[in-house]
Amino acid sequence: MSPVALALAILFAPASAPISSPLKPGDALPWFSGWTADDRVMNRTRLFEGRRRPVAIVLFATWCRPCEAELRALGAAKRRLGEAGLDVLLVDVGEQTAPAPAWLAERGLSEVPLIVDRFGQIGRALGAVAEAAADAGADGREETTLPRTVVAGADGVVLDVFGAEGGEPVSRLLRVLPARPPQKLP
Numbered sequence: 001m002s003p004v005a006l007a008l009a010i011l012f013a014p015a016s017a018p019i020s021s022p023l024k025p026g027d028a029l030p031w032f033s034g035w036t037a038d039d040r041v042m043n044r045t046r047l048f049e050g051r052r053r054p055v056a057i058v059l060f061a062t063w064c065r066p067c068e069a070e071l072r073a074l075g076a077a078k079r080r081l082g083e084a085g086l087d088v089l090l091v092d093v094g095e096q097t098a099p100a101p102a103w104l105a106e107r108g109l110s111e112v113p114l115i116v117d118r119f120g121q122i123g124r125a126l127g128a129v130a131e132a133a134a135d136a137g138a139d140g141r142e143e144t145t146l147p148r149t150v151v152a153g154a155d156g157v158v159l160d161v162f163g164a165e166g167g168e169p170v171s172r173l174l175r176v177l178p179a180r181p182p183q184k185l186p
Contacts, residue, residue, distance in 0.1 A: 033122075051154045071090075086177055091123070
């Protein structure tokens with residue numbers, strides 16, 4: 001590469017590389033802590049106490065356009081996901097207050113548990129927010145990759161991680177669920 005081409009490549013290179021989730025299937029879900037919509041502390045330990053079903057942790061923000069479509073799809077399919085044996089937990093990343101109940105209801109998610117990740121700690125732990133200040137965008141704000149969905153088994157082990165690039169979220173969630181033993185009929 002010529003010196004001029006190299007200089008142009010450096011000059012016009014993005015400020016940071018796209019965020020990739022450090023998590024992969026088989027990893028233990030890292031520690032996290034946030035607040036529920038009614039200001040109770042929720043953390044990894046509490047989430048998995050007595051859990052018998054896998055959980056999809058869906059990280060989003062109300063300003064995120066790709067999140068909108070994913071949340072609406074999840075809202076429309078929440079009954080089907082529940083019947084398939086999957087719980088859903090919403091994590092609102094980087095916003096100081098919980099979304100208004102009407103905002104969640106419009107998307108069919110008023111009954112889905114919600115954590116408010118005011119400082120982006122959960123987003124960083126689960127790979128949706130850049131780790132370091134060096135990853136900040138040109139305006140100094142941390143870069144985010146939203147939506148981000150982390151599916152964990154009842155034991156807290158990651159089954160899948162995907163974002164908007166994962167395609168239609170409901171079918172992907174249904175594919176990742178472990179096979180359930182057949183139920184005996186009464």
